[in-house]
Amino acid sequence: MQETIGNFTIEAFPPNISFPALPSAVTQIMERSRDPKAKLEDLAKIIETDTGLTLELLRRVNSASLGLRVRAGSVRLGLEALGLRDSRNLMLTVGAKAATQARHSRLINPACFWNAALQKALFARELAVLLNTDSDAAYAGALLQDFLLPVVTNELCGRYVEFIERRDQQPITICDFERAEFGWDHALAGACLAFAWNLPGDLVCCILFHHAGLDILNDSRLGQSPVAAVALSALLPDQLRQCYNGLEQLRQLEQRWPAFNLKSVAETVDSKQAEAGLGIPNDFPLARRCKSVFTPGRKRNFEQQPLD
Secondary structure (H helix, E strand, O other): OOOHHHOOOHHHOOOOOOOOOOOHHHHHHHHHOOOOOOOHHHHHHOOOOHHHHHHHHHHHHHOOOOOOOOOOHHHHHHHHOOOOOHHHHHHHHHHHHHHHHHHOOOOOOOOHHHHHHHHHHHHHHHHHHHOOHHHHHHHHHHHOOOHHHHHHHHHOOHHHHHHHHHHOOOOOOEEEEEEEEHHHHHHHHHHHHHOOOOOOOOHHHHHHOOOOOOHHHHHOOOOHHHHHHHHOOOOOOOOOOOOOOHHHHHHHHHHHHHOOOOHHHHHHHHHHHHHHHOOOOOOOOOOHHHHHHHOOOOOOOOOOOOOO
C-alpha cells in the first residue's frame, strides 16, 4: 500500500479542494471495535459523544424490522440488540454519509449516490463470503470507496462534465480519465485521506485498489481478500458509469466462477438493503440494474484461466 501511494499526500491536490472530515467518533469506533477485548460500554461511551450517531443507532434498533419486544432506551442496549458487526457498519454508514452529504455536488444526486454506495457495500459483503475473507472489511471498504466523488466532481465540475460527454464516444474508466486530466484519481485521493484519518490499513487498501477490476483476482496477495470483493463491487453501475462495461465484466466472471451467480447475489443485496432500514431509498434495485446481463451460460472456474 505504502509503495503505491508513495510520496503522494493530500497536500498535492489543488488548494481549492476542501476535503470532508469523518466524524471523530466513527474513526474511534472503527479502531476500538477491532480490539477483541473491547467492551460494549467503551463503544457506547464513544457513540454517546455524537448526537447524530446516537439517534441513528436507537432509530435503527427500535425500527419495526428488528421487532424487539422492549424498546432500547440506551446506546448500550442498542449495541446489544444490533450486535457489534452491524453496529459498526451502521456507524460507518452514517458517518460517511454525513461527511459527504454536507458537500453537495452539481453532478451527483445524493440519494442515488448513497443508494449505489449501499448496494456496492452489500454486494462486496456477499462476495467476501464467497471468497472466504473478511466480510466486515469488505462492506466498510466498499461503502467508502467513492466517498470523495461528491467533493471532487463539484470542485472540478467542468472537467468531469468532459468525462460524461466523452464517455459514450470514447469508453473509458473514470480513473483513467482522472489520471490523464489531473495526474491522480479519486481512488488514490480517497486512500490518502483515509490514511490521514488513521483508518485501518485494510480499508485504505480497499479504497486504493477499488478500480483494479477483474485482474485483482489473479493477484497472489489481494485476490482472495476484502480488497478483491470491493474491486468487484466497483464494477456495479452507478450514475456516473465509472466503469463503462462493468456489468459485462461481472457476467464474464460468472462464466468462470461456479460459486458466483450475479442474479442471485443481486436479489440478496436488494433483500438485505430493504431489511437494513437505513433511510436510503432503493429506487434502483440492483436486480433491475443487472437485468440486461441475466442470460444463461456455461460456467468455468476463473482460477483455471487468466482474466484478460
